[in-house]
Amino acid sequence: LQIATVGLVTAILLTLYPAAPAQAAVAGYPQGGTTQVLTVSRKPFVCYSKGLPVLFTFNYFLDDLASTNFFSTPTVITINPDYIDRLARINPGAALFVVGHECGHARLLTLNEADADCWAASAGITQRWFVLADLPAIKKLLFADVRGNWTHPPGEERAEHIEQCVRAALSGAPLVPI
Numbered sequence: 001l002q003i004a005t006v007g008l009v010t011a012i013l014l015t016l017y018p019a020a021p022a023q024a025a026v027a028g029y030p031q032g033g034t035t036q037v038l039t040v041s042r043k044p045f046v047c048y049s050k051g052l053p054v055l056f057t058f059n060y061f062l063d064d065l066a067s068t069n070f071f072s073t074p075t076v077i078t079i080n081p082d083y084i085d086r087l088a089r090i091n092p093g094a095a096l097f098v099v100g101h102e103c104g105h106a107r108l109l110t111l112n113e114a115d116a117d118c119w120a121a122s123a124g125i126t127q128r129w130f131v132l133a134d135l136p137a138i139k140k141l142l143f144a145d146v147r148g149n150w151t152h153p154p155g156e157e158r159a160e161h162i163e164q165c166v167r168a169a170l171s172g173a174p175l176v177p178i
Contacts, residue, residue, distance in 0.1 A: 029058040029081045040084065040099060041092035043129065047103035049075035054106050065098050068105040075106045087141070093130025094141045100124050113152050114161055121165035135166060 029035070036053040038045045047054040052074045062080040065087070069076045079099070088095035097120050104119030105111070124130050130138065139159040146155025153161075 029079075031058060031060050033058045038079065038099060040095050041088045043092070043096065045096065045099055045103075045129075047075075047077065047099075047106055049103075049106035049109070054103065066102045068102045070106050070109050077102045077106060091134065091137045091141055093124070093134035094138045096129035097121070097124055097138050097142065100129060111151070113158065117158055117162050118165035121162045122169040125166050125169040132166065132170065135163060139163070 034055050034057050036046065036055060038056045049070055050073065054075045054077050057076055057078045058081050059078050060080060060082050062078055062083075064080060065083045066077060066079045069078070077099075079102075084095050084098065087098065100120030100123055101116050104116035104123070108115050108119055110116060125132070139162065143155030143159040143162075146152070146158070148154035148157070152158070
């Protein structure tokens with residue numbers, strides 16, 4: 001999920017909302033550190049890809065919220081803890097959606113954004129990373145005013161698709177395997 005594609009609202013909030021290490025929602029991850037269990041807002045997050053736990057790495061210089069490399073073994077999800085922390089303090093569900101989106105890429109071994117979004121939406125609802133009431137804030141924070149680019153559809157299109165995936169998950173019909 002590239003910063004340039006997550007929305008003007010998020011970019012402004014991440015700029016205006018200063019990091020506060022004492023209250024960090026994604027605490028204690030050193031530059032270059034790794035873990036198999038990422039904790040976001042006191043919720044442990046584990047992701048599997050190719051039958052192995054994903055390795056989360058931390059890069060405060062990543063010009064993005066997160067990125068996934070499923071070509072490596074184990075799969076690596078690189079997180080910018082500063083960006084994710086600030087997003088988690090604004091809305092924990094949005095931060096967990098971002099991590100879930102990257103896990104969707106890893107689980108499904110896909111570069112397809114719609115598939116990763118749907119996996120995150122479905123898993124997020126069924127595993128209670130967020131609830132239906134969080135959806136408007138997630139859509140606003142991550143997808144408002146996003147034009148899209150050659151890898152990411154426009155924000156409005158993604159937001160509508162995510163809502164369809166959430167509603168499918170709530171009806172008991174997940175669109176993608178969890």
